[in-house]
Amino acid sequence: MPTPDSSPAAHLIAACGGRVTRTRIAVLEILQDSPRSLNHDDVAARLAADGMPHDRVTLYRTLDWLVEQGLAHRIIGPDRARRFKAGGEPRSQHAHFHCDRCGHVLCLESIRPDEQFTLPAGYQPERAELVFHGTCADCGRQRGAKA
Amino acid sequence: MPTPDSSPAAHLIAACGGRVTRTRIAVLEILQDSPRSLNHDDVAARLAADGMPHDRVTLYRTLDWLVEQGLAHRIIGPDRARRFKAGGEPRSQHAHFHCDRCGHVLCLESIRPDEQFTLPAGYQPERAELVFHGTCADCGRQRGAKA
DNA sequence: CAGCTAATGCAACATTGTAGCATTAGCTGC
DNA sequence: GCAGCTAATGCTACAATGTTGCATTAGCTG
Numbered sequence: 001m002p003t004p005d006s007s008p009a010a011h012l013i014a015a016c017g018g019r020v021t022r023t024r025i026a027v028l029e030i031l032q033d034s035p036r037s038l039n040h041d042d043v044a045a046r047l048a049a050d051g052m053p054h055d056r057v058t059l060y061r062t063l064d065w066l067v068e069q070g071l072a073h074r075i076i077g078p079d080r081a082r083r084f085k086a087g088g089e090p091r092s093q094h095a096h097f098h099c100d101r102c103g104h105v106l107c108l109e110s111i112r113p114d115e116q117f118t119l120p121a122g123y124q125p126e127r128a129e130l131v132f133h134g135t136c137a138d139c140g141r142q143r144g145a146k147a
Numbered sequence: 148m149p150t151p152d153s154s155p156a157a158h159l160i161a162a163c164g165g166r167v168t169r170t171r172i173a174v175l176e177i178l179q180d181s182p183r184s185l186n187h188d189d190v191a192a193r194l195a196a197d198g199m200p201h202d203r204v205t206l207y208r209t210l211d212w213l214v215e216q217g218l219a220h221r222i223i224g225p226d227r228a229r230r231f232k233a234g235g236e237p238r239s240q241h242a243h244f245h246c247d248r249c250g251h252v253l254c255l256e257s258i259r260p261d262e263q264f265t266l267p268a269g270y271q272p273e274r275a276e277l278v279f280h281g282t283c284a285d286c287g288r289q290r291g292a293k294a
Numbered sequence: 295c296a297g298c299t300a301a302t303g304c305a306a307c308a309t310t311g312t313a314g315c316a317t318t319a320g321c322t323g324c
Numbered sequence: 325g326c327a328g329c330t331a332a333t334g335c336t337a338c339a340a341t342g343t344t345g346c347a348t349t350a351g352c353t354g
Contacts, residue, residue: 019320019331040310055334060311062332080227080341081310097270111264113277120257122284123244130260131276137269166300166351187341202303207342209301227310228341 016069026052027062028086031072036104037083037096077105078133096129099136106136163216173199174209175233178219183251184230184243224252225280243276246283253283 009028013020030046047054063084066072077083095111113130156175160167177193194201210231213219224230242258260277
């Protein structure tokens with residue numbers, strides 16, 4: 001194979017001071033390639049598709065590590081499973097959109113819940129999480145087709 | 148014991164067409180008595196405190212039934228566990244507040260996320276879920292005391 | 295109060311995530 | 325390039341939360 005370092009993902013990982021392993025590179029690239037957040041199974045399936053056999057536990061640890069390093073962030077889905085996406089979250093308090101039709105979770109970077117609300121006196125919010133449920137733009141377009 | 152029907156909770160249950168059982172009455176009363184949402188364990192602990200021995204499964208089924216009947220609603224906590232609260236949710240799209248200090252989840256009836264945002268074109272939201280994380284009013288007051 | 299069946303309680307299982315530990319494989323220094 | 329250190333992996337077993345199937349109990353109805 002080509003030197004693993006050829007990938008930008010590998011550079012990001014190295015910059016965190018962690019060891020640059022096949023698993024980390026592959027997982028990070030998978031997250032970066034996806035426009036929507038992926039749960040553990042989604043990632044495992046893609047690793048398998050890439051011919052990378054995998055341990056469940058390693059994947060959990062790899063995903064947690066990426067989040068810890070700020071290379072990915074995580075949200076909890078309605079099915080109480082975690083979903084991951086490349087890129088840290090601390091700076092952007094954006095909203096998410098759960099599509100009830102296709103089940104995907106998308107980021108709405110333009111919506112910032114922390115800037116819009118005034119809480120009752122006494123409450124000191126540090127973080128706001130806003131999730132919309134409904135039909136996403138893609139599914140909305142195909143509305144007549146499959147509904 | 149006094150006739151079970153003496154309780155308002157019993158009336159609500161009967162009105163749903165379900166059988167009025169000790170468990171349902173007790174669980175619904177527990178939810179109604181709590182200002183904050185309770186997870187499965189919280190409810191189980193209170194049932195035990197009331198001297199009502201309990202099966203885990205029955206409790207899950209009872210809680211699900213109450214939600215199904217619109218007598219309670221449920222939200223998913225950051226620990227990926229469900230939390231329940233008396234009262235339906237369909238009509239009031241209110242926000243929630245997770246206190247990082249005491250771990251409680253409170254309802255902010257005054258904040259309606261569905262009325263405040265304009266999504267990008269194409270998105271058709273049907274429900275919005277807004278959760279704030281931070282310090283609640285109670286914990287904020289005792290700030291110096293225990294932090 | 296007899297009978298019907300919803301609700302319960304039990305045991306076993308499913309899913310999602312963690313912990314411990316032996317082995318593998320990145321990295322560093324030579 | 326190789327040796328050695330140890331982070332990362334992969335395995336097994338376990339924990340937490342929730343579900344399914346089924347026999348038994350107990351509300352409700354006539």
